[in-house]
Amino acid sequence: MNVYADLPLLQQGIHTLAALVLVSSFALLAQSRVVATIQVFAWQGFLLAAITALVAWETDLEHLYISAALTLVLKAFFIPWLLIRQARKLGILREFDTIIRPGITLMVAVSLVIFSYNVVLPIQQFSQSVTRDAIAISLALVLISMLMLITRRKAITQVVAFMSLENGLFFAAVSATQGMPMVVELGVAFDVLIAAVIFGIFFFHIRDSIDSLDVGLLSRLAETDE
Amino acid sequence: MNTLIIWSITLAQIVLFVTLAPLFASWVKRIKCYLQNRRPPVLLQPYRDLRRLFAKEIILATNASIIFRIAPYIVLGTMIMAASVIPLLIVQLPLAAMADAIVLVGTFALGRFFLALAGMDVGTSFGGMGSSREMTISALAEPVMLVVVFTLAILASSTNLSNIVSYVLNQELVFRPSLLFALFALVLVGIAETGRFPVDNPDTHLELTMIHEAMILEYSGRHLALLELAAQLKLAIYAVLIANLFFPWGISQSVTPVALVLAALALLVKLMVLGILLAFGETVMAKMRLFRVPTFLAVAFTLSLLGMLSFIMLEGR
DSSP states (O other): OTHHHOOHHHHHHHHHHHHHHHOOOOHHHOOOHHHEEEEEEEEHHHHHHHHHHHHHHHHHHHHHHHHHHHHHHIIIIIIIHHHHHHHHHHHHHTTTOOOSHEEEEEEEHHHHHHHHHHHHHHHHHHSSSTTTGGEEEEEEHHHHHHHHHHHOOOOHHHHHHHHHHHEEEEEEEHHHHSOOOOOHHHHHHHHHHHHHHHHHHHHHHEEEEEEESBGGGHHHHOSOOO | HHHHHHHHHHHHHHHHHHEEEEEHHHHHHHHHHHHHOOOOOTTHHHHHHHHHHHSSSSOTTTTTHHHHHHHHHHHHHHHHHHHHHSSSSSOOOOOGGTOHHHHHHHHHHHHHHHHHHHHHHHHHHHHHHHHHHHHHHHHHHHHHHHHHHHHHHHHHHHHHHHHHHHHHHHSSOOOOOOHHHHHHHHHHHHHTTTOTTTTTOOEEEEEEEOOOOHHHTTHHHHHHHHHHHHHHHHHHHHHHHHHHHHHOOOBBBSOHHHHHHHHHHHHHHHHHHHHHHHHHHHHHHHOOGGGGHHHHHHHHHHHHHHHHHHHHIOOOO
16 A cells, blocks of 8 residues: 555656546536636646656656657647637637536546446556556546537637547656657648647637537528428 | 643643634735735734723523524634644644544534524524525535545544654655645635635625625624634644645654744745745735635645546556
């Protein structure tokens, strides 16, 4: 039980940051203001970059520094900036998104965390990596982002949820296998970047066709007039 | 002989706790006044208020029952009992074995129950409103408190407050996410339970916002003095809990005069810093609408739950 206290401070720091990432995913889930959602997403990217840099320091893997720098630039600064700019253009920056049944959503999220801990337990016991305890958190991050995707109504917060899901996958790669091969990582990073731009174009298309970014209205669209 | 000394120190500690509690409330008020460009009252003002209230006659409503008259004594009694089990200057005093952290939560609940009953007893609408609000908030705050206690109990393998404090004190420098989240959760619960900003306003009798003041609106004289003292004691208890559970450095583990003086100085510094932080927080925050309070406590609950989960997931190897 006391083994945790014997870990080097750097690894304890990684664990603490990993727990903060989990908190940020809960904050994303519960935050209803559009601008605050994007800001929390930026913080999540910043925390992930910090974790990646610490893991790189701990394991002496140079390519992780590049991933950390990419994460910092793209997910902590560029994509949030892009999203905020688009939200401002659409005039929804100060708006609120409705969250469906916040209490139940919260409980579901907590049970998702427990679920992913139990699922990951066998992997954790065979892994040698310094961050093996964080694998459960990365899986929880993916699942909570999926939950956020289905509990949100506005297209822009759904995009944030999607990006946060990608954060979870990236975190899983870092914590389970110390990062993916550089080619894959670069590819994914640019994919996400392109996705952010394309989503931006789609926002305008959705608004033009249904006069709102509330995707609930999409279900009323029909091919024929009855 | 040795037991006699230890017991007298235990008693002295309780007396110290109760007599210095108004001073902490006064300190917070003083810092708040400075931050808001007002002139603060003298530091001993709460004692003057208490003396004045004790001297005044008690005016009872004609339909006040026995509950109304005994409630102040029970409320203050539960607070003094809570104060007696919390390690203030020394850990492992004999009274610490009397009650653990779960009993502490129960003790708070007992006091709150009688306060709520007393609020409803006379039958005024304000009292009933205050009681109903208080019970709403406490029903949401109590689980948070318990989860925080459980997190600490798993960590230290004991629910006894003295054991937890010794455990945290004796570990080397460790970043524990669980302790971090438990600390934040306990701060939020403490704010809600002691009726501070942004949940309740301790200074006003504005009818739409008050919770604690609404329950004790019908009280006067000695009864009011006891309830005021109980509220100040509760604030001090939460402050000491936060200071000693999470930052126990300086607390004495042996009964020597030097260690005691050091412990007293450390506690003074910790409480002064906590008071400044509380006053600062109260100055920058606006009071929340009552219907937002459940959200506030949901945040606290999530944090406490995440504290426990992150202990199991990250630290329980």
